[in-house]
Amino acid sequence: MPPQQTNIASETGGDAARLRLDLSTILSLLRRYWYAFQERRQRPRVTLQDLSDRELMDIGLTRGEIDYITPERAIDKLRERATDLWSRGGM
Incomplete structure (x- = not known):
């Protein structure tokens, strides 16, 4: 072929x-x-802390529930406490 x-x-x-x-x-x-x-x-970023109480109520949250939803804030508080202890010589 x-x-x-x-x-x-x-x-x-x-x-x-x-x-x-x-x-x-x-x-x-x-x-x-x-x-x-x-x-x-x-x-600009809008965080839950920036919302008014009315806006939080619209999405079904209260200001006290924000810490439970955002673990970053709880971690930040722990870091601040640890930093304070280290700066005072507690650890």
């Missing part, structure tokens, strides 16, 4: 054009996500 002739040049050119299109689309998406990420980082 004789070898078949193929038009490799046109197939390669089409793949290269498709690859450029895909790459530019991907880069465009990455750029948009990066700008959105940067914008999100610059926004």
Whole structure:
């Protein structure tokens, strides 16, 4: 059987054009996500402590329940106590 002739040049050119299109689309998406990420980082954060009592009541919380929900605050309090003990020579 004789070898078949193929038009490799046109197939390669089409793949290269498709690859450029895909790459530019991907880069465009990455750029948009990066700008959105940067914008999100610059926004001020609102914590539960910043909410009014009315806003806390709207989401079903009281000010006293915040410490139970956010363990970071409890850990911070423990760190402060340990730092105070170390600074006073208690440990």
